Amino acid sequence: MTELLYGIAVAPFKDMAGSPAFFAEVLIGGVFAGLMYSLVALGFVLIFKASGVFNFAQGAMVLFAALTLVGLIERGVPVALALVLTTAVMVALAWVIERVVLRPLVNQEHIILFMATIGLTFFLEGFGEMVWGANVKKLDIGIPDRSFIVAGIQINQLELSAAVTSAVLVAVLAVFFQRTRIGRALRAVADDHEAALSIGIPLKTIWMIVWSVAGIVAIVAGIMWGAKSGVQFSLSLIALKSLPVLILGGFTSVPGAIVGGLIIGVGEKMGEVYWGPLVGGAIENWFAYVLALAFLLFRPQGLFGEKIIERV
Amino acid sequence: MTGPDARPLLEVAGVSVRFGALVALNQVSLGICHGEILAIIGPNGAGKTTLLNAISGFYHPYEGRIVFDGKDRTHLKPPDVAALGIARTFQNVALFKGMSVLDNLMTGRLLKMKGSFLLEALYWGPARRQELEHRAFVERIIDFLEIQAIRKTAAGRLPYGLQKRVELGRALAAEPELLLLDEPMAGMNVEEKEDMCRFILDVNGEFGTTIALIEHDMGVVMDISDRVAVLDYGRKIADGAPEQVRKDPAVRDAYLGVSHD
Numbered sequence: 001m002t003e004l005l006y007g008i009a010v011a012p013f014k015d016m017a018g019s020p021a022f023f024a025e026v027l028i029g030g031v032f033a034g035l036m037y038s039l040v041a042l043g044f045v046l047i048f049k050a051s052g053v054f055n056f057a058q059g060a061m062v063l064f065a066a067l068t069l070v071g072l073i074e075r076g077v078p079v080a081l082a083l084v085l086t087t088a089v090m091v092a093l094a095w096v097i098e099r100v101v102l103r104p105l106v107n108q109e110h111i112i113l114f115m116a117t118i119g120l121t122f123f124l125e126g127f128g129e130m131v132w133g134a135n136v137k138k139l140d141i142g143i144p145d146r147s148f149i150v151a152g153i154q155i156n157q158l159e160l161s162a163a164v165t166s167a168v169l170v171a172v173l174a175v176f177f178q179r180t181r182i183g184r185a186l187r188a189v190a191d192d193h194e195a196a197l198s199i200g201i202p203l204k205t206i207w208m209i210v211w212s213v214a215g216i217v218a219i220v221a222g223i224m225w226g227a228k229s230g231v232q233f234s235l236s237l238i239a240l241k242s243l244p245v246l247i248l249g250g251f252t253s254v255p256g257a258i259v260g261g262l263i264i265g266v267g268e269k270m271g272e273v274y275w276g277p278l279v280g281g282a283i284e285n286w287f288a289y290v291l292a293l294a295f296l297l298f299r300p301q302g303l304f305g306e307k308i309i310e311r312v
Numbered sequence: 313m314t315g316p317d318a319r320p321l322l323e324v325a326g327v328s329v330r331f332g333a334l335v336a337l338n339q340v341s342l343g344i345c346h347g348e349i350l351a352i353i354g355p356n357g358a359g360k361t362t363l364l365n366a367i368s369g370f371y372h373p374y375e376g377r378i379v380f381d382g383k384d385r386t387h388l389k390p391p392d393v394a395a396l397g398i399a400r401t402f403q404n405v406a407l408f409k410g411m412s413v414l415d416n417l418m419t420g421r422l423l424k425m426k427g428s429f430l431l432e433a434l435y436w437g438p439a440r441r442q443e444l445e446h447r448a449f450v451e452r453i454i455d456f457l458e459i460q461a462i463r464k465t466a467a468g469r470l471p472y473g474l475q476k477r478v479e480l481g482r483a484l485a486a487e488p489e490l491l492l493l494d495e496p497m498a499g500m501n502v503e504e505k506e507d508m509c510r511f512i513l514d515v516n517g518e519f520g521t522t523i524a525l526i527e528h529d530m531g532v533v534m535d536i537s538d539r540v541a542v543l544d545y546g547r548k549i550a551d552g553a554p555e556q557v558r559k560d561p562a563v564r565d566a567y568l569g570v571s572h573d
């Protein structure tokens with residue numbers, strides 16, 4: 001018994017103190033992984049804010065964006081041009097989704113819109129496979145997967161650029177949504193479609209903007225994940241990993257998605273390295289979900305989400 | 313009804329709205345004049361809300377025309393109708409429940425805000441100034457409607473009567489020329505009704521806003537409206553001064569049932 005307690009409460013911290021450089025590496029690894037989760041979660045948050053829809057297809061959008069980019073590069077299109085073309089494809093996709101999926105479902109129950117996004121997931125996966133093929137592809141956008149050493153700590157160049165890109169993207173989005181009136185319009189649309197229309201908010205335009213931005217976020221996430229682990233169909237499953245991130249950060253909060261991603265990224269790496277041996281490892285696989293469960297019990301709106309108020 | 317103000321601000325001409333086989337509005341013609349308060353009354357299911365929805369663009373008539381300020385707007389969509397200067401409230405309060413009262417009113421100003429989103433993000437200064445101007449305007453509405461104490465409260469937490477008041481405030485924030493109110497006093501107690509009547513009269517008197525409202529409380533209707541239009545089974549059966557409508561036998565039949573003697 002004492003041994004177990006010692007293993008949980010003392011030994012891991014002794015390990016951390018004993019080798020600070022290794023601790024820093026684990027920490028940084030966790031931060032990087034967390035930022036990747038955040039990127040996917042960000043796409044969810046944007047769409048949820050604007051339409052109250054949980055977009056199940058966000059993971060498939062990441063996959064589709066990565067597939068398109070890789071496919072274009074494989075066919076000899078220069079990387080820069082391929083990026084521009086992929087962006088165009090994602091904006092076009094947003095336009096099509098608004099017209100074909102969302103517009104006919106205005107004022108429907110959220111669950112119906114949610115079902116529609118599940119359908120969208122299957123469509124995107126199938127369509128992506130049809131156009132670009134089903135084999136695993138290597139995405140190389142010119143950032144080498146090399147490491148360098150700063151103050152005795154190993155840093156991966158690819159992960160570093162992923163982190164910087166995410167940070168820039170988040171800053172841009174924060175400015176866009178906090179400083180412009182579009183933020184308020186988004187919240188209005190998410191709250192009540194009919195009322196939003198009556199005060200002159202064009203639902204179509206708002207949805208188009210939001211799905212385009214979510215598409216662009218999906219490209220960035222697709223590049224980062226694709227460069228790390230290859231572009232493959234399991235990519236659309238990272239959507240599941242960002243679910244706990246959303247629960248932690250709150251479905252409606254952009255900063256929440258970032259902080260939630262970081263907590264989960266760091267938490268699962270730390271858990272795996274320092275506490276994993278106690279239970280035979282694999283903490284990384286379930287840590288996020290258990291944490292999310294705890295949040296659902298004690299703080300269902302997440303860290304930064306809007307509190308759900310219901311008059312009884 | 314005399315002088316230059318008698319020309320209609322909004323003209324509904326022979327409008328019919330159908331839902332499948334159900335004819336909700338049957339060739340209704342109605343003018344709403346500049347600066348008046350028009351009450352639309354009628355038994356349940358008479359087509360009153362349908363008429364309001366047709367005017368604000370939520371439904372589109374399959375025949376007839378709706379002309380606002382001399383321009384045909386029969387087939388405009390709700391946001392475009394709002395942009396013309398027609399604001400409305402809903403029968404079952406449609407507030408943004410998760411947002412504060414203040415934010416709800418600020419959304420009413422969205423149409424008045426200028427400039428592109430991108431420029432706003434780049435030039436923080438002017439956007440900030442604009443926000444403050446609109447905020448000042450909204451504060452005046454808050455004072456006017458006497459809801460200072462609840463400005464930071466989430467709209468969804470307010471009692472029903474206050475929600476209706478906030479919804480009126482959001483409509484007013486858009487500085488509408490024509491204000492459509494769908495049962496602004498439904499479910500209110502006497503005191504709340506009196507307050508709401510006072511606000512409606514003040515809006516009309518001070519800002520010259522033209523108002524069309526649907527209401528069931530006959531006492532209220534007779535007190536505040538300049539003119540009353542009566543709908544029954546999707547048709548207009550009477551239209552005139554309150555006193556005149558009250559005496560109209562067709563209206564009595566619609567409300568009390570036709571006597572067979």
